[in-house]
Amino acid sequence: xxxxxxxxxxxxxxxxxxxxxxxxxxxxxxxxxxxxxxxxxxxxxxxxxxxxxxxxxxxxxxxxxxxxxxxxxxxxxxxxxxxxxxxxxxxxxxxxxxxxxxxxxxxxxxxxxxxxxxxxxxxxxxxxxxxxxxxxxxxxxxxxxxxxxxxxxxxxxxxxxxxxxxxxxxxxxxxxxxxxxxxxxxxxxxxxxxxxxxxxxxxxxxxxxxxxxxxxxxxxxxxxxxxxxxxxxxxxxxxxxxxxxxxxxx
Amino acid sequence: xxxxxxxxxxxxxxxxxxxxxxxxxxxxxxxxxxxxxxxxxxxxxxxxxxxxxxxxxxxxxxxxxxxxxxxxxxxxxxxxxxxxxxxxxxxxxxxxxxxxxxxxxxxxxxxxxxxxxxxxxxxxxxxxxxxxxxxxxxxxxxxxxxxxxxxxxxxxxxxxxxxxxxxxxxxxxxxxxxxxxxxxxxxxxxxxxxxxxxxxxxxxxxxxxxxxxxxxxxxxxxxxxxxxxxx
Numbered sequence: 001x002x003x004x005x006x007x008x009x010x011x012x013x014x015x016x017x018x019x020x021x022x023x024x025x026x027x028x029x030x031x032x033x034x035x036x037x038x039x040x041x042x043x044x045x046x047x048x049x050x051x052x053x054x055x056x057x058x059x060x061x062x063x064x065x066x067x068x069x070x071x072x073x074x075x076x077x078x079x080x081x082x083x084x085x086x087x088x089x090x091x092x093x094x095x096x097x098x099x100x101x102x103x104x105x106x107x108x109x110x111x112x113x114x115x116x117x118x119x120x121x122x123x124x125x126x127x128x129x130x131x132x133x134x135x136x137x138x139x140x141x142x143x144x145x146x147x148x149x150x151x152x153x154x155x156x157x158x159x160x161x162x163x164x165x166x167x168x169x170x171x172x173x174x175x176x177x178x179x180x181x182x183x184x185x186x187x188x189x190x191x192x193x194x195x196x197x198x199x200x201x202x203x204x205x206x207x208x209x210x211x212x213x214x215x216x217x218x219x220x221x222x223x224x225x226x227x228x229x230x231x232x233x234x235x236x237x238x239x240x241x242x243x244x245x246x247x248x249x250x
Numbered sequence: 251x252x253x254x255x256x257x258x259x260x261x262x263x264x265x266x267x268x269x270x271x272x273x274x275x276x277x278x279x280x281x282x283x284x285x286x287x288x289x290x291x292x293x294x295x296x297x298x299x300x301x302x303x304x305x306x307x308x309x310x311x312x313x314x315x316x317x318x319x320x321x322x323x324x325x326x327x328x329x330x331x332x333x334x335x336x337x338x339x340x341x342x343x344x345x346x347x348x349x350x351x352x353x354x355x356x357x358x359x360x361x362x363x364x365x366x367x368x369x370x371x372x373x374x375x376x377x378x379x380x381x382x383x384x385x386x387x388x389x390x391x392x393x394x395x396x397x398x399x400x401x402x403x404x405x406x407x408x409x410x411x412x413x414x415x416x417x418x419x420x421x422x423x424x425x426x427x428x429x430x431x432x433x434x435x436x437x438x439x440x441x442x443x444x445x446x447x448x449x450x451x452x453x454x455x456x457x458x459x460x461x462x463x464x465x466x467x468x469x470x471x472x473x474x475x476x477x478x479x480x481x
Contacts, residue, residue, distance in 0.1 A: 034455035034465070041457040048372025052400065123401030127371050130403075130481045138456050 004180040005118075006060050007080065008187065010070070011177075011223055013053035014081035017071055019102060020046030021234060022089055031092050038138060042099065045131040052124045072242040076235055077225040084167035086222070086231045093146045093153065094160040100139035100204065101164065101197075105171045107132045108196035109188060117185035140204040147208025157210060165215035170222060171197075325392075329362040330355040332390035336382045339375045340460045341478075343420035346379060350408025353399055355387075362392035367404040370461045370481070406480045417478060418444045423466065425480040441477050443468035453477075 023043035030036035054067035085102065089095045110129035116122040146153040172190045181187040205212055221227070241248060333355050334347035346352040346366065353365040364383050368376040380396045387394035406425035409417075414424040426439045440449050448470035455465040456479075463476040 034457065037455065037459075038457035041461050044372035044374065044461055045370065046372070048368075048370060052371060119401060123403065124371070126401065126403035127368070131371060134456070134479075134481070 002060055004177045005186065006057055007177045008181050009053050009057040009060065009121075011080045011082075013050045013057060013070070014079050015085050015102075016046045016050035016053065018079070018081045018231075018234060019085035019098075020044075020050060021238060022085065022087075023095070023099070025089060026095065035092070039095075042135055042138070045128075045135070049124065049128045049131070056120050056124070068242070072239050076227060076231055079227065079231065079235070080223050080225055081227075082167070082170050083219050083222040083228055084164065084171065086227060086234060087164070087167065088230055090160065090163065091156055093142070093156045094163060096139045096142040096146070097157065097160040098164055099135060100143050100201065101168060101171070103132050103135040103139060104197045104200040105193060107136055107200065108193045109190075112188040112193075113186075116187060118187075121186060136200060140200075143204055143210070144208040147205070147210040154210075157208070161210065161212060162215075165213060166217060166219045168215075169218035170220050173220065173223060175223065325362075326355060326357050328390060329357065329364075329387060329392055332386045332392075333362075333364045333383045336379070336386050339378045339382070341417070341420070341422065341462075343416045343422075344409075344413045346383065348410050348413030348416060350410060350413070351379070351404055352383070360393055362387045362394045364394065364396045365399045366396055367399050369404055373461055375460075406478065409478075421445065421475055422463070423475060423477040425478045439480070441466055443471060443473060444475055445473045446471040 020043045023039050023046065026036070026039040027043075028036065030039050050071070051067055054070045058065050058067055058070055084098060087098065107129065110125040110132055113125035114122050114129055116125065143157065147157040148154070172194050174189050174191050178187070178189055182189045201212065219228075333352055334345060336346045336352075338344050338346060338349060341349075349369070351367045351369060353367055355362060355364045357363075364387060366376075366380055366383060376398070380398065384394045384396045387396075407427065409424065417424045421444050423441050423444045426441060441451050441453075442449050443451050443466075446468060448468055450470045451466050451468050453464060454467050454474070458465040458476050458479075462479055462481075464479050465474070466477045467474045
């Protein structure tokens, strides 16, 4: 049980750390000042959620590792985030679409997890669900603005839909770990969140006059630690200081 | 617990120099059923690492003399008053009590234990607030510990009336009351200008100078202002 709970918490924490890192890459590079504030703000939310999850995971593991050890000192194959969050940012529209997808997946997850039998997870979820709703609104508004915008912005949103399509299905994958969490009343089965995801994204796409085209194939493997090329570069950036100066503190 | 003032541990400032933290404090786990208390007291579950000893200990130094103490209720009131007066580092016009993030202060044995709730998951001020509360308790003569409580989750409805008035006077529009539900996040709320009171305002950006604020503009008087987001 605690093995499954640990894996489950690390998957969730890794998703948030890696996507938070990706968003933080926009700091100083966003197309306008407001977005230059918005992107690190959302990154802060995600990394804050990741911290709470890593702290809890470290406690569950009980091997004396800290949140920092879990965030910075594991090997690539030990990270169990989904592949979508590690994808490169692409253009602004691509980043906003990825944010919408992830938030539309997490919002029903956090909503259900806020009534989890696991009190710590329920506490994290109750806070995160409102932050996630805010992200849906923000990313959704940009998807509408760009999708129903100029010819060029629309072309870019359609390209983003195609580029991210292979990574959508992995969000809803289930396995023995998710089954155990569901059985224990800790967290919902990912597949059960698909209907709500489709509703949220569908409503925004309708307003943006965009159409979701499923990919001919779906990428998978992140939950088992099999990552794309991008992951190694993220970890090189994330882990550089701790690897170079082990145990360094400010 | 009261101790004699003269041998009070020296306070070091600035208190929110987040970079200079002892590792064990930064690694403090989120509160969770029962286990956290045990972890803190037994010192278990920590990995201080080879380099952590003696690195930038804020609030360290000589421990206060704890021989004389009195755990009566007036002590708790005094401890509460000391903790409650701590200002928010990012919005210094309001205190932690005004914001509703100071959940409780209890005297447990020889230690004043303050329980504090973060506003946002990623609020960078959370640690600074915890350290400031701990320092305030020590300065008031208590041996102190601060615990982070995340459930039930804080909402902007916990900001007191006094806190709302202080925010307005400071030029920050307080959150629209009762609008902290998820549904309300998507609805249009009317935010009154903190300067002229006009409701002719418009949102400039959903994300303002801190995670808890959005950026607005008053179209009546032209004043740009922060709005404390509802969450």
